[in-house]
Amino acid sequence: MIEINNMWKRYGDSVILENISARVAEGEFITLVGASGCGKSTFLRMLLGTDTPSQGQILLDGKPIADEPDSDRGVVFQQYSVFPHLTVLDNVVVARAFADSRFGFLFGARKRAAIAEAEELLNIVGLSHMQHRYPDALSGGMRQRLAIAQALILKPRILLLDEPFGALDPGIRADMHELVLRLWRQHKLTIFMVTHDLKEGFHLGTRLWVFDKLRNDPQAPNAYGAGITYDLPVGACEPELLEEIDQSMTATDAVVDSL
Numbered sequence: 001m002i003e004i005n006n007m008w009k010r011y012g013d014s015v016i017l018e019n020i021s022a023r024v025a026e027g028e029f030i031t032l033v034g035a036s037g038c039g040k041s042t043f044l045r046m047l048l049g050t051d052t053p054s055q056g057q058i059l060l061d062g063k064p065i066a067d068e069p070d071s072d073r074g075v076v077f078q079q080y081s082v083f084p085h086l087t088v089l090d091n092v093v094v095a096r097a098f099a100d101s102r103f104g105f106l107f108g109a110r111k112r113a114a115i116a117e118a119e120e121l122l123n124i125v126g127l128s129h130m131q132h133r134y135p136d137a138l139s140g141g142m143r144q145r146l147a148i149a150q151a152l153i154l155k156p157r158i159l160l161l162d163e164p165f166g167a168l169d170p171g172i173r174a175d176m177h178e179l180v181l182r183l184w185r186q187h188k189l190t191i192f193m194v195t196h197d198l199k200e201g202f203h204l205g206t207r208l209w210v211f212d213k214l215r216n217d218p219q220a221p222n223a224y225g226a227g228i229t230y231d232l233p234v235g236a237c238e239p240e241l242l243e244e245i246d247q248s249m250t251a252t253d254a255v256v257d258s259l
């Protein structure tokens, strides 16, 4: 479904990502981990179409990925900005309205259909009881549920999650893991999820990618970018390997912190 061929990303003189090639089949759930600043969000932006590779290409069903977001791809960020002056229900409806009409307005049957869809999604993500409240009444976990409902109303085939649960308490994170796994199975989504938590990466999904620099020049820290240093099936990891990956991420973080 997705084919990444010798993809590089540079910003000015800095190489961020270096020669990444990978194949991803429909329905895979890939978790991405890596040291802070190594280019995970940049990689997601290129999948979304809000940023483009400097070299190489990303193909979706054999065609270059659209260079702007479309309804194939939905996205949920850690810091998601909902519209504070709209109710929870209207926040979901407006996501569909912006996709369907240039000015974000729907009328008549299309509006009724969008409201029905939004109500169903809020039920699925467990927010029905809050649908007439405003976002300031929501907890962090509820906001992320709302963000997921907003992404899903566009019926994406690919869901991109950029550290969506980083700010949540462990108990709420566990509930969110259950929700994402359920949505992934029910909607047959292909998911890419960035996380800082290696254990989360190994608990969720089908495949773990570790992003790290393949080579390093201490005199020129920006000369080389990150690649996929580990591509592992989830659940098949020995504790020693987990430890090794954890240490490599901590080591890269220390280099970044010392710059």
Ligand SMILES: Nc1ncnc2c1ncn2[C@@H]1O[C@H](COP(=O)(O)OP(=O)(O)OP(=O)(O)O)[C@@H](O)[C@H]1O
Pocket: 011, 016, 034, 035, 036, 037, 038, 039, 040, 041, 042, 043
């Ligand atoms: N638009 C941009 N212009 C220039 N540099 C950028 C731009 N976007 C990102 N960068 C740089 O690219 C590098 C990778 O950033 P990115 O946010 O992708 O990393 P990350 O792995 O997601 O980090 P974190 O885990 O901290 O969120 C960083 O050094 C960042 O400063």
